[in-house]
Amino acid sequence: MNSEFDFIVRNGNLVQQSGVFKLDMGIRDGCITAIEPRLEGGGCPEVDAAGMTVMPGGIDVHVHLNEPGMGHWEGFRTGSASLAAGGTTTYADMPLNGRPPTVTAKTLHHKIELAEGNSAVDYALWGGLMPGYLDRLDELAGAGAIGFKAFMSSPGMTGEDDFREVDDQTLLLGMEAIARLGGILALHAENEEMVSALAEEARQAGRTGAYDYSASRPVEAEVEAVKRALTYAKQTGCRLHFVHMSSVEALAVITAAKRQGMDVTSEVCTHHLILTEDDLAVIGPAAKCAPPLRNQAEIDGLWEALVRGEIDMIASDHSPCPTELKASENFFEAWGGVSGAQHRMELMIDEAYLKRGIPLSKVAELLSGAPADRFGLSERKGRLAAGQDADFVFIDLEHSYRVERAELLYLHPHSPFIGRGIDCKVMATYCRGNLVYAAGSGVPEGREGFFLSASIPKTGEKKVFG
Ligand SMILES: NC(=O)NC(NC(N)=O)C(=O)[O-]
Numbered sequence: 317m318n319s320e321f322d323f324i325v326r327n328g329n330l331v332q333q334s335g336v337f338k339l340d341m342g343i344r345d346g347c348i349t350a351i352e353p354r355l356e357g358g359g360c361p362e363v364d365a366a367g368m369t370v371m372p373g374g375i376d377v378h379v380h381l382n383e384p385g386m387g388h389w390e391g392f393r394t395g396s397a398s399l400a401a402g403g404t405t406t407y408a409d410m411p412l413n414g415r416p417p418t419v420t421a422k423t424l425h426h427k428i429e430l431a432e433g434n435s436a437v438d439y440a441l442w443g444g445l446m447p448g449y450l451d452r453l454d455e456l457a458g459a460g461a462i463g464f465k466a467f468m469s470s471p472g473m474t475g476e477d478d479f480r481e482v483d484d485q486t487l488l489l490g491m492e493a494i495a496r497l498g499g500i501l502a503l504h505a506e507n508e509e510m511v512s513a514l515a516e517e518a519r520q521a522g523r524t525g526a527y528d529y530s531a532s533r534p535v536e537a538e539v540e541a542v543k544r545a546l547t548y549a550k551q552t553g554c555r556l557h558f559v560h561m562s563s564v565e566a567l568a569v570i571t572a573a574k575r576q577g578m579d580v581t582s583e584v585c586t587h588h589l590i591l592t593e594d595d596l597a598v599i600g601p602a603a604k605c606a607p608p609l610r611n612q613a614e615i616d617g618l619w620e621a622l623v624r625g626e627i628d629m630i631a632s633d634h635s636p637c638p639t640e641l642k643a644s645e646n647f648f649e650a651w652g653g654v655s656g657a658q659h660r661m662e663l664m665i666d667e668a669y670l671k672r673g674i675p676l677s678k679v680a681e682l683l684s685g686a687p688a689d690r691f692g693l694s695e696r697k698g699r700l701a702a703g704q705d706a707d708f709v710f711i712d713l714e715h716s717y718r719v720e721r722a723e724l725l726y727l728h729p730h731s732p733f734i735g736r737g738i739d740c741k742v743m744a745t746y747c748r749g750n751l752v753y754a755a756g757s758g759v760p761e762g763r764e765g766f767f768l769s770a771s772i773p774k775t776g777e778k779k780v781f782g
């Protein structure tokens with residue numbers, strides 16, 4: 317064999333920033349080294365992608381895989397397998413629900429050890445900002461955290477050493493420190509006093525159904541938290557990323573801040589774009605999350621904002637738990653978090669492209685390109701282009717199917733999307749040129765996912781990988 321490539325992907329419909337084009341892709345040493353209408357083979361193996369839509373590997377910057385300590389909820393093996401099956405080739409794991417949370421360099425390094433040999437795809441790690449750990453932000457940055465995450469409302473775990481929300485002072489000082497490091501602070505933005513008071517009131521009155529839960533976490537709680545965080549960011553110069561935005565009003569506040577020149581981005585989750593509180597009432601606690609599912613008018617508004625370019629990226633916020641914790645009749649008791657890692661890309665292609673006519677190139681930016689840019693991964697990840705890692709996904713746009721429990725690769729196979737029809741399917745996922753998922757055969761045993769270490773730059777500089 318005499319070829320400049322290890323293999324060629326032939327005749328796929330490649331989703332690129334400027335549109336979708338029928339092209340060949342040459343792969344060598346895990347990278348895309350050429351993209352052209354017709355590549356000379358020279359005898360190397362070829363993968364026939366005719367009829368397939370080829371998306372850049374998905375980048376999901378918001379998942380909770382729960383190791384160490386909580387691997388019985390979800391771990392790197394099962395969580396990363398579900399991501400691979402969903403077309404995600406890079407994920408960023410949140411600093412909580414593991415025990416201990418990722419708030420020191422030592423705990424971050426321990427996570428890397430646990431992921432080693434178990435992660436089907438590449439990954440980055442968030443470090444946590446919480447009270448009492450302000451002086452650990454430097455070491456987390458040094459250990460390669462992709463950014464920092466804080467909760468403005470309770471994260472829902474009650475152990476003494478568990479991750480907990482920031483008080484205003486920690487938030488402000490944390491932003492000061494993170495700005496100095498040139499990092500980004502990701503925020504779960506809900507006003508804790510409002511949501512805990514409303515929850516208490518509802519529980520006391522015995523109002524514990526789906527609509528009662530949603531009403532206990534109103535849009536105002538989100539808007540207030542976003543405004544407060546932006547005030548501190550203005551004072552400190554800290555870059556912000558708002559996770560799982562659920563309301564048009566909060567997004568509008570973020571858009572206004574961007575127009576003033578603030579360095580801030582927003583993420584919206586698949587479930588907030590697709591499911592309503594009426595769905596929560598029908599599906600049950602499998603669809604319980606915080607902020608909660610809202611109504612159809614809010615969803616329509618979110619889609620309009622997405623079309624206007626006011627949503628920067630889509631994440632799953634995969635927050636798994638044992639299925640028993642989703643069984644309670646009382647919506648305040650059940651675990652808050654949606655298992656959604658496996659369907660982010662399919663659902664977005666189905667809803668955004670097939671149903672709403674949003675171009676695939678735009679969908680790919682929301683799923684891959686924009687998160688890569690924002691979190692310093694775009695030298696290697698995020699787009700189908702020569703010089704990038706060979707992370708790509710074959711999508712069959714002709715394949716309709718229904719989500720079934722038996723096909724979920726989560727440790728605990730529940731999802732609010734069970735029973736939902738989807739009009740496209742991930743047929744194969746490649747990470748750095750390796751096949752990490754194929755419909756029919758699943759995820760191979762060998763796990764070669766890499767840790768993507770972000771050395772946090774001074775503001776304005778580019779990140780480099782370790
Ligand atoms: N402890 C959690 O995993 N919380 C998560 N739960 C949700 N979203 O319901 C989150 O991201 O806030």
Ligand SMILES: [Zn+2]
Nearest residue numbers: 504559560606
């Ligand atoms: Zn959150």
Ligand SMILES: [Zn+2]
Nearest residue numbers: 378410633635
């Ligand atoms: Zn989360």
